[in-house]
Structure formats: structure tokens, C-alpha cells
Amino acid sequence: MNVIEKKCGFVSITGLPNAGKSTLINNLVNEKVSIISHKVQTTQNAIRGVFTKSHSQIIFTDTPGLILPSTFFKKQLSRAIFNNTYESDINLVVFDPNRKISEKEKEILKKLIRTSKNNFLIINKIDLVKKTELLKISKKYNHLFDFQKTFMISALKKKGLNELIEVIMSKLPKNKWLYDKKDKTDQKNEFIFSEITREKVFQLINKEIPYDITITTEINSNKITQFIFVKKTSQKPILIGKEGKKIKEIGMRARRDIQKKINRRIYLELKVKISK
Ligand SMILES: Nc1nc2c(ncn2[C@@H]2O[C@H](COP(=O)(O)OP(=O)(O)O)[C@@H](O)[C@H]2O)c(=O)[nH]1
Ligand SMILES: [Mg+2]
Known part of the structure; x- marks a missing residue:
């Protein structure tokens, strides 16, 4: 054989x-x-x-x-x-x-x-x-x-x-595969979605937000809720922007990428919190 x-x-x-x-x-x-x-x-x-x-x-x-x-x-x-x-x-x-x-x-x-x-x-x-x-x-x-x-x-x-x-x-050694043929990553959707939103925050807000913000994601069928944790009270209005424009734009871009990733429409809610 x-x-x-x-x-x-x-x-x-x-x-x-x-x-x-x-x-x-x-x-x-x-x-x-x-x-x-x-x-x-x-x-x-x-x-x-x-x-x-x-x-x-x-x-x-x-x-x-x-x-x-x-x-x-x-x-x-x-x-x-x-x-x-x-x-x-x-x-x-x-x-x-x-x-x-x-x-x-x-x-x-x-x-x-x-x-x-x-x-x-x-x-x-x-x-x-x-x-x-x-x-x-x-x-x-x-x-x-x-x-x-x-x-x-x-x-x-x-x-x-x-x-x-x-x-x-x-140059690869002979070895068993660790992943299925169709897998591209071992990350969970929650993690990937948080990362997507983190990317949008960095794209839209320049120096005022440090890189160590934390984002958590909760998925409830087509409703996704994300909490963005910042360290300082002063960072919250920066993220939200005038009349909520910044956070809206972050949400729009993140939603677009998430939808592309999972191939279906979702509703995305973003909440900014101060981490303790
Ligand atoms: N022009 C150009 N820009 C690139 C290329 N590869 C990456 N970049 C840009 O370089 C910046 C840093 O890329 P990133 O992948 O985040 O770098 P990392 O910090 O090494 O992970 C981003 O703005 C990318 O778009 C390339 O081949 N050509
Ligand atoms: Mg990198």
C-alpha cells in the first residue's frame, strides 16, 4: 500500500x-x-x-x-x-x-x-x-x-x-497533524472578536489609549456584547467620543469584520468600563 x-x-x-x-x-x-x-x-x-x-x-x-x-x-x-x-x-x-x-x-x-x-x-x-x-x-x-x-x-x-x-x-518533520484540515486557528470566537475590536480601537484612537486595554466578549446567538475596560476615568470619554461617535465607528468596523468572519449578521453592543 x-x-x-x-x-x-x-x-x-x-x-x-x-x-x-x-x-x-x-x-x-x-x-x-x-x-x-x-x-x-x-x-x-x-x-x-x-x-x-x-x-x-x-x-x-x-x-x-x-x-x-x-x-x-x-x-x-x-x-x-x-x-x-x-x-x-x-x-x-x-x-x-x-x-x-x-x-x-x-x-x-x-x-x-x-x-x-x-x-x-x-x-x-x-x-x-x-x-x-x-x-x-x-x-x-x-x-x-x-x-x-x-x-x-x-x-x-x-x-x-x-x-x-x-x-x-x-523542511517539515514527519509528524501527526495537530489540527483538522479546515482549522485556521485554535482561538475561540470570543477571543477573536475581542481582538478585532481591540484592533479598531487602535485604528481610531491614537495616543490616548494604552495598548493594555482589556476587552471581553459574550456571545448570545446573534447578539454580541463586548466590554471594553480602560484603566483611567479620563479614557472613557475619549473612547466614546463626541455624541458617542467614536464608539459607534469602532462598533461599526468591528461588526463588519466579525460578520465577515462568521458569515452571518450580528448585533454588536459595546460598553466601556473602568477596570478596578
Ligand atoms: N507597505 C507595507 N506595509 C506593511 C507590510 N507588512 C506589514 N505592513 C504594515 O506595517 C504595520 C505593522 O504591521 P503588523 O503586522 O501589525 O506588525 P507587527 O508588529 O510585526 O505584528 C501595519 O501598518 C502594516 O499594514 C508590507 O509588506 N508592506
Ligand atoms: Mg503583531
Whole structure:
């Protein structure tokens, strides 16, 4: 009998904040599993996105951007990223070629790359940078760090993603699949809906709201209620806006994305609360 053995592996997506990691995971698995923002540190938990094709399954994990571990919270976050990549089969290190890296960041990246196996250099946002510049950057980073392969992609424009998937698939270990063929993530709808609304808050409100707002979601058939918890009383009117315009716009955009995700109409109610 001719049985094709299944392959399955873990691929972590790492790099500095704003490099395009979340955009990449969403476009690799063709579904919004992680939220995008120009604001740094929006991805708080390690988020999984699953890609399955013929006999191969790739489990991607999006991580919060690497940050200099200055506070206890950041130290924990940073440790979580390192643990995650340590267990991965491949580590994609994503760079924004428009951004210079500091000496401290260089050290952190070196440590990350040293403790991970199969590191791939991913130069993202090639739609914004000249080819000659990209080659220079590739040379520089390959000299600085120990990469097995280099890819130049645009996560946003979906350029170079198929090639990346092909190479990853060729390196997957023989393993049982962990997810069903049709699964794209292991997150519950409640979590995904909260993340969608969090993304809209960041899109519509700039500096006044910190990234550590909490959103909870309750689903009651077609009625969804979300509580947005802010830390300070002063943040509440900012979220609500003049005559409730801000919160209305947040709700409209979130509802649109949620409906697209589950393919049916819903009623969305948002409530802003001060967390104790
Ligand atoms: N022009 C361009 N922008 C991108 C690309 N990939 C990501 N971005 C933008 O970069 C910003 C940060 O993206 P995000 O995925 O949240 O980065 P993360 O912090 O690494 O997860 C967003 O505004 C994205 O739209 C790309 O390939 N080209
Ligand atoms: Mg992100």
C-alpha cells in the first residue's frame, strides 16, 4: 500500500515590533488570526495560525515584537517568546528594511537566533524599498546573524509568500497533524472578536489609549456584547467620543469584520468600563 506520511511542524514568527509579523501570519494562513496595527505591542499573546496543504501542516505562531526587557511584564513577555522559538522547527525573523536596529536590539536578536533552530531571514515590506537597498540589507544581516535562508517578501501585498511556504514545507518533520484540515486557528470566537475590536480601537484612537486595554466578549446567538475596560476615568470619554461617535465607528468596523468572519449578521453592543 502506498501511504503518504503526514508532516507537521511549528514555525515561529519573530522580530522587532511593527516589522509586519501579524500581517504575515494572516496572509500566510489566509485568515485574520492576529490583529494589525501601526501601534507597537498590539499582539499580546502568542497566536497560532494553521496552514494545511496536501499532506503537510504548518503551525505558525505570531509573537509580540521583541522588546528590551526593562520591566517585569516585558521580561515575562520576552521569556515567552524565547520559549516559543526554542520549541519551533523553523524561526522566521522578520525585518522592516526601513528601520535601523540599535545595538541593544542586535544583542537580543543574536540571542534569539542562537537559541532557535533553522532561522530564516525575512526582509518584509519590499514594496517600499529599492532592490539595491534590499540586497545591501540582506548582506548586512547575513553577516551579523546566522541565517539559513533569506526571503524578500511583502506580507501586505502577498509577494513571495508561496515560495516561503514551499521551502517551509520541504523542511517539515514527519509528524501527526495537530489540527483538522479546515482549522485556521485554535482561538475561540470570543477571543477573536475581542481582538478585532481591540484592533479598531487602535485604528481610531491614537495616543490616548494604552495598548493594555482589556476587552471581553459574550456571545448570545446573534447578539454580541463586548466590554471594553480602560484603566483611567479620563479614557472613557475619549473612547466614546463626541455624541458617542467614536464608539459607534469602532462598533461599526468591528461588526463588519466579525460578520465577515462568521458569515452571518450580528448585533454588536459595546460598553466601556473602568477596570478596578
Ligand atoms: N507597505 C507595507 N506595509 C506593511 C507590510 N507588512 C506589514 N505592513 C504594515 O506595517 C504595520 C505593522 O504591521 P503588523 O503586522 O501589525 O506588525 P507587527 O508588529 O510585526 O505584528 C501595519 O501598518 C502594516 O499594514 C508590507 O509588506 N508592506
Ligand atoms: Mg503583531
